[in-house]
Amino acid sequence: xxxxxxxxxxxxxxxxxxxxxxxxxxxxxxxxxxxxxxxxxxxxxxxxxxxxxxxxxxxxxxxxxxxxxxxxxxxxxxxxxxxxxxxxxxxxxxxxxxxxxxxxxxxxxxxxxxxxxxxxxxxxxxxxxxxxxxxxxxxxxxxxxxxxxxxxxxxxxxxxxxxxxxxxxxxxxxxxxxxxxxxxxxxxxxxxxxxxxxxxxxxxxxxxxxxxxxxxxxxxxxxxxxxxxxxxxxxxxxxxxxxxx
Amino acid sequence: xxxxxxxxxxxxxxxxxxxxxxxxxxxxxxxxxxxxxxxxxxxxxxxxxxxxxxxxxxxxxxxxxxxxxxxxxxxxxxxxxxxxxxxxxxxxxxxxxxxxxxxxxxxxxxxxxxxxxxxxxxxxxxxxxxxxxxxxxxxxxxxxxxxxxxxxxxxxxxxxxxxxxxxxxxxxxxxxxxxxxxxxxxxxxxxxxxxxxxxxxxxxxxxxxxxxxxxxxxx
Amino acid sequence: xxxxxxxxxxxxxxxxxxxxxxxxxxxxxxxxxxxxxxxxxxxxxxxxxxxxxxxxxxxxxxxxxxxxxxxxxxxxxxxxxxxxxxxxxxxxxxxxxxxxxxxxxxxxxxxxxxxxxxxxxxxxxxxxxxxxxxxxxxxxxxxxxxxxxxxxxxxxxxxxxxxxxxxxxxxxxxxxxxxxxxxxxxxxxxxxxxxxxxxxxxxxxxxxxxxxxxxxxxxxxxxxxxxxxxxxxxxxxxxxxxxxxxxxxxxxxxxxxxxxxxxxxxxxxxxxxxxxxxxxxxxxxxxxxxxxxxxxxxxxxxxxxxxxxxxxxxxxxxxxxxxxxxxxxxxxxxxxxxxxxxxxxxxxxxxxxxxxxxxxxxxxxxxxxxxxxxxxxxxxxxxxxxxxxxxxxxxxxxxxxxxxxxxxxxxxxxxxxxxxxxxxxxxxxxxxxxxxxxxxxxxxxxxxxxxxxxxxxxxxxxxxxxxxxxxxxxxxxxxxxxxxxxxxxxxxxxxx
Ligand code: SF4
Numbered sequence: 003x004x005x006x007x008x009x010x011x012x013x014x015x016x017x018x019x020x021x022x023x024x025x026x027x028x029x030x031x032x033x034x035x036x037x038x039x040x041x042x043x044x045x046x047x048x049x050x051x052x053x054x055x056x057x058x059x060x061x062x063x064x065x066x067x068x069x070x071x072x073x074x075x076x077x078x079x080x081x082x083x084x085x086x087x088x089x090x091x092x093x094x095x096x097x098x099x100x101x102x103x104x105x106x107x108x109x110x111x112x113x114x115x116x117x118x119x120x121x122x123x124x125x126x127x128x129x130x131x132x133x134x135x136x137x138x139x140x141x142x143x144x145x146x147x148x149x150x151x152x153x154x155x156x157x158x159x160x161x162x163x164x165x166x167x168x169x170x171x172x173x174x175x176x177x178x179x180x181x182x183x184x185x186x187x188x189x190x191x192x193x194x195x196x197x198x199x200x201x202x203x204x205x206x207x208x209x210x211x212x213x214x215x216x217x218x219x220x221x222x223x224x225x226x227x228x229x230x231x232x233x234x235x236x237x238x239x240x241x242x243x244x245x246x247x
Numbered sequence: 248x249x250x251x252x253x254x255x256x257x258x259x260x261x262x263x264x265x266x267x268x269x270x271x272x273x274x275x276x277x278x279x280x281x282x283x284x285x286x287x288x289x290x291x292x293x294x295x296x297x298x299x300x301x302x303x304x305x306x307x308x309x310x311x312x313x314x315x316x317x318x319x320x321x322x323x324x325x326x327x328x329x330x331x332x333x334x335x336x337x338x339x340x341x342x343x344x345x346x347x348x349x350x351x352x353x354x355x356x357x358x359x360x361x362x363x364x365x366x367x368x369x370x371x372x373x374x375x376x377x378x379x380x381x382x383x384x385x386x387x388x389x390x391x392x393x394x395x396x397x398x399x400x401x402x403x404x405x406x407x408x409x410x411x412x413x414x415x416x417x418x419x420x421x422x423x424x425x426x427x428x429x430x431x432x433x434x435x436x437x438x439x440x441x442x443x444x445x446x447x448x449x450x451x452x453x454x455x456x457x458x459x460x461x462x463x464x465x466x
Numbered sequence: 467x468x469x470x471x472x473x474x475x476x477x478x479x480x481x482x483x484x485x486x487x488x489x490x491x492x493x494x495x496x497x498x499x500x501x502x503x504x505x506x507x508x509x510x511x512x513x514x515x516x517x518x519x520x521x522x523x524x525x526x527x528x529x530x531x532x533x534x535x536x537x538x539x540x541x542x543x544x545x546x547x548x549x550x551x552x553x554x555x556x557x558x559x560x561x562x563x564x565x566x567x568x569x570x571x572x573x574x575x576x577x578x579x580x581x582x583x584x585x586x587x588x589x590x591x592x593x594x595x596x597x598x599x600x601x602x603x604x605x606x607x608x609x610x611x612x613x614x615x616x617x618x619x620x621x622x623x624x625x626x627x628x629x630x631x632x633x634x635x636x637x638x639x640x641x642x643x644x645x646x647x648x649x650x651x652x653x654x655x656x657x658x659x660x661x662x663x664x665x666x667x668x669x670x671x672x673x674x675x676x677x678x679x680x681x682x683x684x685x686x687x688x689x690x691x692x693x694x695x696x697x698x699x700x701x702x703x704x705x706x707x708x709x710x711x712x713x714x715x716x717x718x719x720x721x722x723x724x725x726x727x728x729x730x731x732x733x734x735x736x737x738x739x740x741x742x743x744x745x746x747x748x749x750x751x752x753x754x755x756x757x758x759x760x761x762x763x764x765x766x767x768x769x770x771x772x773x774x775x776x777x778x779x780x781x782x783x784x785x786x787x788x789x790x791x792x793x794x795x796x797x798x799x800x801x802x803x804x805x806x807x808x809x810x811x812x813x814x815x816x817x818x819x820x821x822x823x824x825x826x827x828x829x830x831x832x833x834x835x836x837x838x839x840x841x842x843x844x845x846x847x848x849x850x851x852x853x854x855x856x857x858x859x860x861x862x863x864x865x866x867x868x869x870x871x872x873x874x875x876x877x878x879x880x881x882x883x884x885x886x887x888x889x890x891x892x893x894x895x896x897x898x899x900x901x902x903x904x905x906x907x908x909x910x911x912x913x914x915x916x917x918x919x920x921x922x923x924x925x926x927x928x929x930x931x932x933x934x935x936x937x938x939x940x941x942x943x944x945x946x947x948x949x950x951x952x953x954x955x956x957x958x959x960x961x962x
Contacts, residue, residue: 009953009954011903011909013953014913014952014953014954015913015916015948015952015953016946016948016949017953018949018951018952018953018955018956021953021956021957022953022956025957037953037954037957039906039954039957039958040906042902042903042904042906042909043899043903043909045903047896047899048896048899048900049869049873050850050869050872051872051876051892051896052869052872052873052874052875052876052877053876053896053900054873054876054877055877055880056896056897056900059900059903059904060900060903060904063903063904087866088869142849142850142851142852142853143852145852146851146852146853146855146856147852173853174807175807175849175851175853177807177849178849179848179849179850179851180849180850181846181892182846182848182849182850183938183939184935184936184938184939185496185846185938186495186496186499186808186846186847187938187939187941187942188496188499188500188503189496189499189503189808189811189812189847190849191941191942191943192503192811192812193807193808193811193849194942194943218945218946219943221946222939222943222944222945222946223942223943223944225928225943225944226930226942226943226944251571251572251573251577252571254573254778255555255571255573255727255776255778255782256552256555256556258778258782258783258785258786259551259552259555259727259782259785260552261782261786262782262783262785262786263549263550263551263552263785265788266549266550270549270550272546272547272549272550272553272554272732273546275542275545275546275549276542277539277542277543277546278535278538278539278542279539280532280535281532281535281536281539281739281742282531282532283738299752303755353766356766359683359717360683363679363683376753378752379745379752379753380752380753381753386764386767392766392767392768393712393716393758393767393768394716394717394767394768397709397712397713397716397717415738415741415742415753416738416742418738419734419735419737419738419741420735420738422734423734423735426699426701426734426759426761427698427699427734430565430699430700430701430761430762430764431761431764432716432758432759432760432761432764432767432768433757433758433759433760434712434756434757434758434759435753435756435757435758435759436755436756437751437752437753437754437755437756438755439755440707440708440709440755440756441707441708441755442623442624442671442707442708443640443707443749444622444623444624444627444640444641444642445623445642445647445650445667445670445671446511446646446647446667447514447515447518447519447640447643448667450667450668450671452671452675453623453671453674453675453707453708453709453710454621454675454678454679454682454708454709454710454712454713455708455709455712455713455755455756456709
């Protein structure tokens, strides 16, 4: 299959390793991967903060860049959630029926990585090797917007060498919430504090998730506390093999 | 006062400008394919009812019609009831002989203070709902005015097995016609009065009867 | 540690003043939350309460195979009501009158309080008994009655505690959840004159029972809210646990019920939907102990006079917003509070409103208007985690409404313009990034600028100290710096 990567601005700029892992993983599974260079940002940050007018050109841009793609896959549940939940609303706000049509057209072809692998391609074992103790944090948008269910866990369970430990109170929000982490920094930290406590309690070396935004937040505190737990995106675990490890 | 009414209705109409004039309420579809008719057999339903009422910390007794009089007398004795309030229309032949009976009559109703001083009340009921362990009183004969089952500290309620339906939906449908026509006050009782207001620890009994006993009677 | 009642007075005073169109500012969520976050007892109590009810709710909802259909039915029924609210209200008025009740219409809090005070005075009552009603809290009824020399006595155990402590409720369902048993004992000792009192919840409840029983028997007027009112039959419903609702609605000669205009349901039969949704979502029981349904007045049974006060107080503004409208579906079950990770940490007082938690974060700003700075901070008091939407029995898409309100707040800021907006770092940042994202070349340049710009903050490969608004992040978290090569640069190299 020809897969167009939607890397998202956040991963492009801050977490290039996740994008590289996507390429390695999907190519290893026998697919052709392309990365349209015209892509920028899905507009989630603007939209969720209230700058909704500013999102219109970004939605336009997205459908122009990915309109013809066979499948669009992103390593970010929240960006895919933005596309699925709010793109039609943006088109409505723009008062542009053509854009609305284009959005409707493209939405069914946009996927988050784990749901794409498990639900679209029907793959449960990607042939990865990752000899570490890992706990998985299901991010809110992957759970409650995309409803990926246990797709990520199915994939992780089949990774060779992995020691996967369950995270207590896993479904509780980590407290990131985009600008929430800055605007309501105190409440955000109170939430993060509990998440960190649970993560450390598992004795894991690695905390995995399907969103680097939440991982940056979680990882920021893990690092500050010198906890010795590393945040790692799901894609990077799935891309690992005996050779890379 | 009519101006407040006009203003409110005016604001509502202005707020709903986008609703097409020809739209009828029924045009907005309401799915009704939730469970409306129970599938359990009579034995199961009665069993479930007894179990669920019991879970609310009410006392449940399953008896035969012939045991009614004795059981009632025994329950009252066990609860230390001396003065028992009795609603209009309650079958006299079931009542114990050795108690002070405070008879509530339409033309001679018991005062709130008399009820407050009584030790308990005995009533029948209109319906039971097994799914939730609920008793429904509709102020009919043998059930009395609402206040009767409110002020005494002990409520002994009698229900025939045949009065128990399985589901909440069946319960509400049962009263549909009477509510639409006469509108009697209805009280749904699921266990004794309770509160969890202090540190979330459940306490049976604040204002209503603190002890509820249910006799499920077969014929 | 903040005292709960330190903030108490202004909360209600302010709310009344706002509802009376006197624009006074409430503090923002973030300001208030900060103080409550360090209240260890509150954190523990609220954490315990929300987790307990959350788990119980999951169990009783789990035993309902048709739960999702019921939710959909509840949501659609409410939608039906909202889109035809004028007709339903007129229908309700007619059916209540036909059943012997009187109907009053109140545009705002002041009107409602006036109507109620006059009715109470007609009965020459100096004290009235009340069953918990957030609607009467919303209009500040107790204070208004006090101003007329009438004492309104709260009769829910929790509300009584809150009232005696001159405090504010912190949860819709368990308003005194921030108080523990020893505090309650002290309070009862002082205010109820009960010297010999243990701190067992049973004994505390008994003390309240004795105190209130006398009050009930002497009350001439009872005041209640309403959970539902049936347009078709005029039947009003009060759902409760303790029995004080039954007391208030049956013992006094006169009953006054105050309800928001959105509480209507079309027909009696619709209870089969709502009375399944509400108890399981609210107290997490299959059915709560007592539900009272009455239709007007019944001769020889209960009050001789029944008054129904229909309250707008900003609700028609909510109705006018097509996205916000769904907020009026709310049946006040408080399930959204119990699952909310923000509410769980801050408690209810941080919301500075009688409506706390996720529902409060969308309802309060719509009722009060977005020019109230405190109310306008509420839509931002959420991570948009979606837990509230998942449990809401009438399917209010709370995250959607939160984001919609944020949009309105920003649009407003832009319209107002001025120096404050132009120099607001968030505004400047959003504008700048918005522009950068619209063109590849601009975006790539922005990436490079950011990578260069961060240099002054990076120490040993991490950012631990940022200035201004962003210091909120680095106060407690490190920030990963932008790496040397972006993904697209890597992709470009690889292609060659
Ligand atoms: S918004 Fe929904 S979940 Fe929250 S109180 Fe209202 S009905 Fe309950």
